[in-house]
Structures are given as structure tokens and as C-alpha cells.
Amino acid sequence: xxxxxxxxxxxxxxxxxxxxxxxxxxxxxxxxxxxxxxxxxxxxxxxxxxxxxxxxxxxxxxxxxxxxxxxxxxxxxxxxxxxxxxxxxxxxxxxxxxxxxxxxxxxxxxxxxxxxxxxxxxxxxxxxxxxxxxxxxxxxxxxxxxxxxxxxxxxxxxxxxxxxxxxxxxxxxxxxxxxxxxxxxxxxxxxxxxxxxxxxxxxxxxxxxxxxxxxxxxxxxxxxxxxxxxxxxxxxxxxxxxxxxxxxxxxxxxxxx
Ligand SMILES: Nc1ncnc2c1ncn2[C@@H]1O[C@H](COP(=O)(O)OP(=O)(O)OP(=O)(O)O)[C@@H](O)[C@H]1O
Numbered sequence: 001x002x003x004x005x006x007x008x009x010x011x012x013x014x015x016x017x018x019x020x021x022x023x024x025x026x027x028x029x030x031x032x033x034x035x036x037x038x039x040x041x042x043x044x045x046x047x048x049x050x051x052x053x054x055x056x057x058x059x060x061x062x063x064x065x066x067x068x069x070x071x072x073x074x075x076x077x078x079x080x081x082x083x084x085x086x087x088x089x090x091x092x093x094x095x096x097x098x099x100x101x102x103x104x105x106x107x108x109x110x111x112x113x114x115x116x117x118x119x120x121x122x123x124x125x126x127x128x129x130x131x132x133x134x135x136x137x138x139x140x141x142x143x144x145x146x147x148x149x150x151x152x153x154x155x156x157x158x159x160x161x162x163x164x165x166x167x168x169x170x171x172x173x174x175x176x177x178x179x180x181x182x183x184x185x186x187x188x189x190x191x192x193x194x195x196x197x198x199x200x201x202x203x204x205x206x207x208x209x210x211x212x213x214x215x216x217x218x219x220x221x222x223x224x225x226x227x228x229x230x231x232x233x234x235x236x237x238x239x240x241x242x243x244x245x246x247x248x249x250x251x252x253x254x255x256x257x
Contacts, residue, residue, distance in 0.1 A: 002186060004110055009036040010176050011074075011205040012057060017066035019052050019229075024086075026052040028229035029066070034175075034222075036071075039206040041216040041237075044226035045249055053226070057207070058090045059083035070175065087174035091164050091181060099153030101236045103163050106152065107135045110170040142166040145207050149209075158189030160197060169200055178208045182215050194218045213241070225249070 012034040019027040027049045035038045042050045055061040057068060059080040067076045070086045097106060111131060139145040142162040152160060161181060166175055181197060182190045194215055195205065201219070210216055216223060216237060223240045225233040233243045240246055 010034065011036040011038075011070065012207065013222060014057075014068040015067045017053070017056060018051075018064045018070060019056055019061060020064040025229050027056060027063075030062065030226075030229070030231055032224060032231070034205060034207055036205050037203075038221040039201050039208060039219045041208045041210065041220035041223045042226060043213075043216055044209070044232070047228075048226040050226055050230075051179060054090065054179055054207075054209060057083075058177060074150040081143065083182060084171070087172075088177070089168045089171040089173035090177075091168050091179055095158055097152045097163065100151055102149050102151055103139055103155070103166075104135055104148040106163060107166055107170055109140050110167045116148075124158070137171055138166045141169060141200065143192075151190040158185055158188075158192065161189075161193065165196060165200065173204065175205045179209050180211065181208070182210055182212050190215060215242070 009255050010033055012032060013227075014030055014032045017024065017027055017030045017032070030053065032053070039233075042053060052061065056063050057070075059075065059078050059082065062077050067074060069075070070083065070088060073086060075083050075086060097186055108131070111134060113159065136145055136148070142165050144159060144162055144166065147155060148157065152163065155163070165178075165181065168178070182193050185193065188211060188244075196218055197208070205218075208216070208219060220237055222235065223233075223237050223244075225240055225246050226233055227249045232249055233240050233246050
């Protein structure tokens with residue numbers, strides 16, 4: 001995390017961003033500002049519109065109206081691959097790994113996907129050596145180097161989620177969007193993942209959705225609370241969590257659980 005100053009550059013800015021599904025406003029006139037170098041959390045009760053907002057920011061959904069600027073460039077309506085070229089990478093809520101491939105093979109595939117040629121059959125030894133070092137560096141960063149050659153199906157759940165983070169990192173993103181990176185984890189894995197995200201967030205901007213308030217409180221410089229598609233509150237974690245409206249929104253969710 002970098003120190004965030006008032007004049008920090010803006011990584012993401014949305015204006016009146018709206019997504020309507022058959023008359024239902026899942027994201028409703030959202031003005032979001034994510035400062036460059038910050039970790040910015042999106043929280044809110046189930047169905048608040050967090051994932052829809054993620055999908056809009058990354059081009060997986062087209063907004064009904066409003067605009068999205070990423071690093072000062074208007075990416076509104078652009079497809080995911082164009083948004084990705086602006087240095088944006090995301091993780092998904094659901095794990096999407098191949099059980100029979102190893103971690104090493106996953107990272108190799110992610111790196112190959114980065115080159116314009118896609119898969120390359122003829123490669124110099126020097127290039128192969130450099131790629132191997134990069135693969136191992138990525139696996140080391142997420143603590144999986146010693147398990148590099150194990151089929152993913154044999155890894156523990158927390159290790160699979162760490163591998164997914166390495167696949168996001170392989171894209172060398174300036175902006176990383178992490179959708180519930182600790183979902184389904186036990187306390188130890190959550191703590192490890194907090195440390196991991198802290199490390200990989202250095203020098204980048206991170207937008208994070210997580211229901212675990214310990215994760216949000218440990219990592220986020222700023223928090224935006226969504227409710228019914230709208231921004232309910234925004235600010236540093238300690239301010240937001242004591243906000244009466246936020247407490248009421250969460251209590252309301254507990255009532256309906
Ligand atoms: N493709 C879709 N078609 C119709 N409605 C949708 C679609 N995607 C999401 N919604 C609705 O939009 C609302 C917001 O959903 P979204 O998944 O963005 O919420 P969320 O805040 O991410 O929730 P959760 O915390 O449960 O993941 C929900 O009411 C959902 O049912």
C-alpha cells in the first residue's frame with residue numbers, strides 16, 4: 001500500500017454508472033473514485049451490486065448508462081480484452097482451475113496468453129530460461145514454489161486461491177480487482193491471504209470485494225459501501241463501520257438471513 005495523498009492520481013472514476021437488468025437497477029448512478037496506489041474495498045449486503053460493478057469495470061458487462069475512466073482513459077463499453085490492455089486484471093469469485101494441470105503449467109499458460117503469438121512452438125533456450133525464472137518468481141510470490149509440480153487437484157483450497165492470485169499477477173496489472181479472495185477460507189488461510197494481498201498490492205491499485213470485515217479492515221485504505229446498487233457511504237474503514245446507515249443496512253441483512 002502506498003501513502004494516499006489528497007492529490008493522488010485516480011485509477012478508476014465512474015460517473016452515474018448504471019446497469020439495469022430487465023427494469024431492475026443493479027448498479028444505480030454510482031460515482032466511484034479509486035485513487036491510484038490504494039486498496040479500495042467494495043462492501044455491502046448480498047445483492048448490493050458489488051459483482052455487477054466489478055463486471056462493469058472490467059468490461060464483462062456493458063453499462064446501461066454512465067461512464068468509466070481507467071487511468072484517465074474512457075473504457076465505457078469496451079470489451080474485457082481492451083480493458084485488460086489498460087493494465088486491468090481481475091480474479092473471479094468462483095475458482096476456475098484445471099485439476100489435472102500443475103501450478104507451474106497454469107502460470108506458464110497465463111504468461112503465454114500474454115504474448116500476442118499465443119502458444120509458441122519454437123523458442124530459444126534463452127527465452128525459455130527467462131520464462132522459467134518468471135514462472136518460478138510468480139509461484140514464489142504466492143508461496144507455491146515448492147508445490148509447483150503438483151497437480152492442482154491435490155492442493156488445499158487456500159493454495160488454489162493463492163494460485164489464482166499468481167495468475168492475476170502474471171498479467172502485471174496496474175489495477176487488480178479481487179472478487180472475494182478469502183471466500184470459503186478458514187481463519188489461517190484468511191490471515192495468510194491478507195498478508196499475500198498486502199505484499200502484491202505494493203505499487204499497484206487494488207479494488208477488493210470481501211464480506212470478511214477483518215480482511216477489509218486490515219487492507220483497505222478506503223471503503224465504499226453499496227446498498228441496492230447505490231453508494232450508501234464511503235471513507236476510511238473506521239469511519240464507515242461506525243456509520244449509522246451502514247450498521248442499519250447490515251442489521252437489515254441479518255434480519256432477513
Ligand atoms: N445477469 C443478471 N440478470 C438479472 N439480474 C441480475 C444479473 N446479475 C445480477 N443481477 C441482480 O442484481 C443484483 C446485484 O447482484 P450482484 O451479484 O452484483 O450483488 P453482490 O453485491 O455482488 O452480491 P453478493 O454479495 O451476494 O455476491 C441482485 O439482485 C442480482 O439478482
